[in-house]
Amino acid sequence: MNTMEINKIVAGVICAVLLVIVVGKIGGALVHPDELEAPVYPFSEDLMAGASPNAAAASAEPAGPEPILAMLASADLAEGEKVFKKCASCHDVEKDGPNKTGPNLYGIVGAAFAHKGDFAYSDSMANHGGSWGFEELNEFLYKPRDYIDGTKMSFGGLKKASDRAAVIAWLNSKSDSPLPFPDPAAAAEQGAAEEAAAPAEGEATAQ
Numbered sequence: 094m095n096t097m098e099i100n101k102i103v104a105g106v107i108c109a110v111l112l113v114i115v116v117g118k119i120g121g122a123l124v125h126p127d128e129l130e131a132p133v134y135p136f137s138e139d140l141m142a143g144a145s146p147n148a149a150a151a152s153a154e155p156a157g158p159e160p161i162l163a164m165l166a167s168a169d170l171a172e173g174e175k176v177f178k179k180c181a182s183c184h185d186v187e188k189d190g191p192n193k194t195g196p197n198l199y200g201i202v203g204a205a206f207a208h209k210g211d212f213a214y215s216d217s218m219a220n221h222g223g224s225w226g227f228e229e230l231n232e233f234l235y236k237p238r239d240y241i242d243g244t245k246m247s248f249g250g251l252k253k254a255s256d257r258a259a260v261i262a263w264l265n266s267k268s269d270s271p272l273p274f275p276d277p278a279a280a281a282e283q284g285a286a287e288e289a290a291a292p293a294e295g296e297a298t299a300q
């Protein structure tokens with residue numbers, strides 16, 4: 094092999110290297126990759142510490158419905174009747190009225206769960222046990238499916254505490270023996286105590 098040939102090889106290698114560099118520069122000049130401002134997968138300190146992503150979401154949401162006991166005594170019954178329009182497609186509320194898609198609700202406040210002998214309840218409702226006090230109704234009407242898993246009442250729920258208080262107070266009036274409303278001051282205290290206990294409860298039930 095003479096020097097001439099070695100020179101050619103060296104020149105060839107240098108040319109190849111130059112070509113790669115030039116093509117790289119041109120490519121870089123033509124293509125501007127968009128950098129994401131934030132990583133697509135949200136890394137939070139909680140996640141790094143090994144907490145499940147749901148725990149963060151759960152603590153951001155209230156653990157349950159706002160208590161309404163203290164609001165009942167001053168609830169607006171006319172407003173309650175208006176709110177009941179959302180229920181009226183499925184529920185009659187007159188004495189001796191018929192069942193519709195849902196059972197007749199006359200006298201429901203204070204009555205047993207699944208209070209109508211002539212209505213075909215879901216198993217979850219039929220086997221629940223207990224009775225419909227103000228607090229049970231508050232929980233149920235907030236999110237029926239959360240309170241009674243497997244209920245066949247397909248209703249999203251009443252998110253506004255004032256709506257629940259009004260409709261429950263009005264339902265209470267649709268009865269042979271309406272229950273007395275709790276004393277607002279005592280109820281407010283109880284409500285506050287419950288709310289303080291609620292987050293712990295929420296954590297225990299979150300999976």
Ligand code: HEC
Pocket residue numbers: 176177179180181182183184194195196198201205206207208209213214215216217218219225234243244245246247248251260
């Ligand atoms: C789409 C129809 C539908 C709507 C709307 C609806 N319900 Fe119901 N409701 C039902 C059905 C069906 C049941 C029986 C549930 C079961 O057996 O699981 C029921 C059950 C109930 C019960 C339990 C009755 C008992 O005898 O134990 C209450 C209380 C109740 N509904 C209140 C309401 C109120 C108040 C509203 C409006 C805010 C409402 N429902 C809206 C269909 C409905």
